[in-house]
Amino acid sequence: MKRKDRKKRIKEIRIGNTALWAILLMFLTTVLTSTAQTLYKLGIADLHFNIISIITNWPIILGLCIYAIGAGIMIIALKGGEVSVLYPIIATSYLWVSIISMIFFKEPMNALKWSGIATIMIGVSLIGLGSRKKTKLGGVI
Amino acid sequence: MTTQLWAIGVVLLAAMIGGFGPIFLKKATATLHRNLRSIIFNFNLWAGIAIYAVSTVMFFPALKAGDLSVLYPMVATGYAWVSIYSMKMLNEKMSMLKWIGIAAIIVGVTLIGFGSQLG
Numbered sequence: 001m002k003r004k005d006r007k008k009r010i011k012e013i014r015i016g017n018t019a020l021w022a023i024l025l026m027f028l029t030t031v032l033t034s035t036a037q038t039l040y041k042l043g044i045a046d047l048h049f050n051i052i053s054i055i056t057n058w059p060i061i062l063g064l065c066i067y068a069i070g071a072g073i074m075i076i077a078l079k080g081g082e083v084s085v086l087y088p089i090i091a092t093s094y095l096w097v098s099i100i101s102m103i104f105f106k107e108p109m110n111a112l113k114w115s116g117i118a119t120i121m122i123g124v125s126l127i128g129l130g131s132r133k134k135t136k137l138g139g140v141i
Numbered sequence: 142m143t144t145q146l147w148a149i150g151v152v153l154l155a156a157m158i159g160g161f162g163p164i165f166l167k168k169a170t171a172t173l174h175r176n177l178r179s180i181i182f183n184f185n186l187w188a189g190i191a192i193y194a195v196s197t198v199m200f201f202p203a204l205k206a207g208d209l210s211v212l213y214p215m216v217a218t219g220y221a222w223v224s225i226y227s228m229k230m231l232n233e234k235m236s237m238l239k240w241i242g243i244a245a246i247i248v249g250v251t252l253i254g255f256g257s258q259l260g
Contacts, residue, residue: 041209044201064197071193087220094214101210109210112256119249120217126242127220130235 018081025077026086030093032070037097039063041105087128091121144207144257151203152215153250159196160222164230165189211257214250221246 013020043059055061077086094117101107169185180186196219203212221243227233 037209037213040201040204044204047201047205049202060201067197091217094217097213098210101208101213105209107208107210108259110256110259112252112259113210116249116252116254116256117214119245119252120214121249123242123245123247123249124217124220126238126245127224128242130224130238130240130242 016082016085018085022077022080022086023089025073025080026089029070029074029077030090030096032066032073033093034096034100036063036067036070038100038104039066041101082132083128084132085128087131088121088125091124094120094124142208144211148203148205148207148212149215149254149257151199152212153218155196155199155203156216156219157222158199159192159216160219160226162189162192162196163223164226165192167227167231208257211253214253217246218250 011019011021015023039059040063043057043063047053047057047060074090098109098113098117102109165185166189169183169189173179173183173186200212200216224235224239224243228235
């Protein structure tokens with residue numbers, strides 16, 4: 001019983017109107033989508049546009065599966081909270097992919113690209129913030 | 142590798158098309174119930190999924206001609222399109238914050254575009 005209570009309590013932790021579990025699921029989504037992008041890039045070098053090459057390209061197939069799982073988890077996460085909290089989290093995937101590209105694929109990064117990533121992350125967050133629902137109090141939560 | 146400009150163009154186009162995905166999925170949720178029939182015959186659901194598939198497939202040839210760190214952030218323009226389509230097709234309200242967000246994404250993508258050509 002006690003364990004059940006604790007589980008219930010964890011489920012009920014909220015940040016504003018957003019459940020903690022939704023925030024954690026959103027972080028999981030960013031990990032999955034970043035992994036999928038990495039697998040796409042890994043697989044693309046061997047990809048030619050014939051059917052055998054496409055159905056035997058395991059990094060791309062694995063990437064697509066991971067992406068689909070990530071999309072499913074994201075839909076669940078979006079049910080548990082406000083996009084104003086969840087969009088800024090999903091926007092971190094742009095940062096993760098840049099770091100992975102720099103380390104794994106030796107892609108050149110520079111000040112312009114980093115500032116572009118930062119600006120995009122702010123932009124996606126603002127769209128999330130701008131989508132907040134109005135409360136009964138008339139203001140925004 | 143210096144990212145080819147056509148690859149950037151293809152990803153921007155893919156994001157513009159992909160932005161319709163969530164709109165159709167949102168429309169689909171109105172008639173979606175927990176029975177197989179409402180899933181199989183849900184036009185909006187399949188349209189949404191097909192749009193996602195098309196934009197993903199478009200991404201692949203582009204990825205062959207460019208850096209992941211340049212092309213993946215371009216996908217963020219999809220958020221801007223979703224906001225605009227939601228306003229036009231779902232009659233959702235736009236807000237000042239959303240417009241500023243859209244502007245920021247455009248600035249960010251432009252910065253990355255210039256940055257990618259520096260090598």
